[in-house]
Amino acid sequence: MRYFIKLAYNGTNYHGWQYQPNAASVQETMNKAFSIILNSEINLMGAGRTDTGVHAKEMYAHFDLETPFDIPNVIHKLNSFLPKDIVIYDVFPVDDEAHTRFDATKRTYEYHINTFKDAFLQEQSWYFHQKLDLDLMNQAAKSLFNHTDFQCFSKVNTDVNTFDCTIFEAYWKQESGKLIFTISANRFLRNMVRSIVGTLINIGLHKITLDDFESIIESKNRDKAGFSVPAHGLYLTKIEYDYITK
Numbered sequence: 001m002r003y004f005i006k007l008a009y010n011g012t013n014y015h016g017w018q019y020q021p022n023a024a025s026v027q028e029t030m031n032k033a034f035s036i037i038l039n040s041e042i043n044l045m046g047a048g049r050t051d052t053g054v055h056a057k058e059m060y061a062h063f064d065l066e067t068p069f070d071i072p073n074v075i076h077k078l079n080s081f082l083p084k085d086i087v088i089y090d091v092f093p094v095d096d097e098a099h100t101r102f103d104a105t106k107r108t109y110e111y112h113i114n115t116f117k118d119a120f121l122q123e124q125s126w127y128f129h130q131k132l133d134l135d136l137m138n139q140a141a142k143s144l145f146n147h148t149d150f151q152c153f154s155k156v157n158t159d160v161n162t163f164d165c166t167i168f169e170a171y172w173k174q175e176s177g178k179l180i181f182t183i184s185a186n187r188f189l190r191n192m193v194r195s196i197v198g199t200l201i202n203i204g205l206h207k208i209t210l211d212d213f214e215s216i217i218e219s220k221n222r223d224k225a226g227f228s229v230p231a232h233g234l235y236l237t238k239i240e241y242d243y244i245t246k
Contacts, residue, residue, distance in 0.1 A: 001064065001065060001066065001068070001093055001096070002062055002063070002064050002093070002094050002095065002096050002098055003062060003063055003064075003065065003091055003092065003093055003094065004060055004061075004062050004090075004091070004092055004093075004094050004098065004100060004244075005030075005044070005060065005061045005062065005063070005088060005090070005091050006058065006059075006060055006088075006089040006090040006091075006092075007030075007056075007059050007060075007061065007086065007087060007088050007089060008056055008057050008058060008059060008086075008087050008089065009026050009055065009056050009059065009085055009086045009087070010055055010085040010086075010123075010124075011026070011050060011052070011053050011054045011055045011056065011231070011232075012053060012055075012085065012123045012232065013083075013085060014026050014029070014052070014053075014085075015052045016049060016050050016051050016052050016053075016054065017046050017048070017049050017050045017056075017059070018046075018049045019031075026046075026050075026056075026086060027044055027046060027061075029082070029083065029086060030044055030061070030082070030086065031043055031044055033078055033081050033082050034063065034078070036081065037074055037077045037078055037081060038065060038067075038069060038074065040065060040067065042063050042065070043063065044061040044062070044063050045061060045062050045063070045099070045100060045101060046059065046060070046061045046100060046101065047059060047060040047061065047100040047101050047104050047107075047239050048101060048104070048107065048188075048236075048239075049190070050234075050236055051190075051191070051231050051234075052231060053123075053230075053231035053232045054231045054232075054234045054235070054236070055124070055232075055234065055235045055236070056235065056236040057235050057236065057237045057238075058236065058237055058238050058239060059236060059239065060100040060104075060239050060241075061100055062094070062098065062099065062100045071091050071092070074091065075088050075090070075091055094243075095243075098243070100239075103241050103242075103243075104239050104240065104241060105186060105240050105241060105242055106168060106184055106185070106186060106238075106239070106240040107184065107185060107186075107187070107188060107236065107238070107239050107240075108169075108182065108183070108184040108236075108237050108238040108239075109182070109183055109184075109188070109193045109234060109235065109236055109237060110180055110181065110182050110183075110234075110235045110237050111126075111180070111181040111183075111193060111194070111197045111229065111233050111234050111235075112124065112125040112126065112178060112179075112180055112233045112234075112235065113125060113126050113127075113128050113178065113179040113180075113181075113233060114126070114127050114128075114177060114178050115127075115128065115129060115177050115178065115179065116129070116177045117129075118177075122232075123232050124232065124233075125178065125232070125233050126229060126230050126232065126233035128201070130205060132179070132201065132204030132205065133203070133204045133205075133206065134172050134174060134179070134204065136203055136204060136206075136210070137172050137200045137201075137203050137204045138171055138172050139210060140200055140203045140210055140213045141170040141171055141172065141181075141183075141200060142170070142171075143210065143213060143214060143217075144167045144170045144183075144196070144217075145167055145170070146214075147167075147217050147218075148164045148165065148166060149163050149164055149217075149220060150163055150164075150165050150189060150192060150196075150217065151163035151189075151220040151221075151222070152195075152216055152217055152219055152220050152221055152222055152224060152225045153189065153191070153192045153195040153196050153199070153222070153225055154189035154190060154191065154192055154195075154222065155189070155190040155191045155222070156222050158189065158190050160189060160190075163189060163220070165185045165186060165187050165188060165189065165192070166185060166186045166187075167183065167184070167185045168184040168185060168186075169182065169183065169184045170182070170183045170184075170196075172200075181197055181200070182237075183196065184238075191228055193234060194228040194229045194230075194231065194234060195222070195225050195226065195227075195228045197229045198225070198226035198227040198228050198229045199213065199216060199225045199226030200213075200226070201226065201227075201229070202226045202227075208226075
């Protein structure tokens with residue numbers, strides 16, 4: 001039987017989702033907890049990777065287990081056993097062919113910027129005090145819909161077969177002293193959101209123009225795009241599947 005897990009985590013203390021041989025990862029931490037609670041060796045497959053320090057308000061993973069178990073009881077035990085910065089929301093059976101990574105149709109990220117210094121947001125939001133032209137940044141964000149090849153925003157040494165992504169939404173909004181960038185796509189490249197945000201900030205600082213932004217995308221050259229903003233302001237907020245309505 002295959003099971004999906006719906007979870008969330010604060011990424012501050014982890015070197016990302018993916019297993020790392022010499023560093024703590026969310027995947028390894030959860031593998032150990034599930035293996036102990038279910039009394040069987042469990043290897044989770046995540047819906048994707050998050051980099052060191054990146055958070056997930058909604059993440060999915062799956063595993064296989066032949067022996068039935070009491071799901072509510074196991075969820076309770078897992079949440080008691082796991083560190084405080086990882087929470088299990090749900091575990092539910094799915095079709096044997098269901099796959100958290102390959103079946104995801106839409107992923108959404110948010111990037112959080114606080115415009116005032118806040119001691120309680122040091123690892124949850126990036127402090128940036130310079131004034132930004134949010135209207136211009138939103139104009140640039142709209143131009144992302146005109147493209148599918150985002151190689152210019154990808155890490156250079158990556159093993160993907162294609163740099164094509166379909167972006168469904170991309171916009172900035174202001175909430176009191178915080179700026180939030182939301183972006184949704186069918187898939188994301190490594191470091192893509194953080195480099196898009198860095199380039200849009202250069203737009204907001206009037207360092208580059210809207211035409212420059214278009215030229216950067218068309219260049220397919222990472223060196224021409226903006227800086228990569230710090231990881232701790234980034235959140236994976238939603239993953240969608242055609243067969244999951246919860």
